[in-house]
Amino acid sequence: MNQIELPETMSAVVLTGHGGLEKLEYREDIKVPRPEAGEVLIRVGASAINNTDINTRTGWYSKGVTTGTEEGAASGFASANQDDGAWSGKPLNFPLIQGADVCGTIVGVGDSVDSGRIGERVLVRPMQQAPDNPSSYNLITFGSECNGGYAEYAVARSSEVFAVNSSLSDAELASFPCAYSTAEGMLEKADLKNGERILITGASGGVGSAAIQLAKRRGAEVIAVSGETKFEEVRRLGADHVIARGQSLLNSLEKDSIKVVADLVAGPQWPELLEVLARGGRYVASGAIAGPMVELDVRTLYLKDLSLLGSTWQPKKVFENLIGYIERNEIRPVVAKKYALRDVVHAQEDFMAKRFSGKLAIEVANQNL
Structure with a gap:
């Protein structure tokens, strides 16, 4: 493994189970992950809030829930089944770091990954080909089946991490991956x-x-x-x-x-x-x-x-094309408000209240908002 010097622990927002906002815990003692073979380690600059984060937290994807998302967005759904509360219909492994969106910088690589990737500014593809069975329509979601971007550091497979050349801020770039793909x-x-x-x-x-x-x-x-x-x-x-x-x-x-x-x-x-x-x-x-x-x-x-x-599964060309649109300035970010990582709960509350148009960004690298 090649990497720059890293701290032992990091700040992150941890989801402890399906339910209300009380299931989100801000912690400063989470062990910094290390990239395994084929993976990269990213210092997260920014993430963002998405419907899927809230739907996963509340268990809304469960077949036991038959109402709209607003009804249980703050408190969760009593009718949700813990065994099918994720979008995939399979139980999740808690505790989990959510956050489907990530913009950041590669600071470490695992075996079989070119060390020249260290220093790249990148976006992570949210809907990823499943690593154990890469057949069509078989996928995982970043921040659901694996830890995501509500943390200072995140690991992802190198094949799902895309370099991006743009003058946009981390928060602006983090508004793209999940929503735009x-x-x-x-x-x-x-x-x-x-x-x-x-x-x-x-x-x-x-x-x-x-x-x-x-x-x-x-x-x-x-x-x-x-x-x-x-x-x-x-x-x-x-x-x-x-x-x-x-x-x-x-x-x-x-x-x-x-x-x-x-x-x-x-x-x-x-x-x-x-x-x-x-x-x-x-x-x-x-x-x-x-x-x-x-x-x-x-x-x-x-x-x-x-x-x-x-429409859930996406061919990889969707994200590859999205990177091109960004770099050619063919689309623009719509960031309504920025929050510090410690304020993810407040950001979700604002998201659920539909107070803003566009995206609510989490500036992970800036805890002084």
């Missing part, structure tokens, strides 16, 4: 093309705001759904038209007028999404914050020749 993965799965009309729900959130930019980059016309107080911010991101959250889509859009729906919300209004889709349209989902249980009229599905797509 999720959004790009959705658009890739739906095969969004130049000139097509796309409807994006949850458009003021991290993934939604990323999807707006990435859809515009592809030359699409963007219809965004967001809270009325965030209309101007959503328009600045590139949305061509904005619809108020909760308003009937059929009062604003004609039936059969949308080619692609990128849905992060689901919930009671879900049937309208299929009504506004054009014949042969594509629906892609990567979230269900308003509730995972929806009503489907199967006649709408088959009579309109619709395609319903789920």
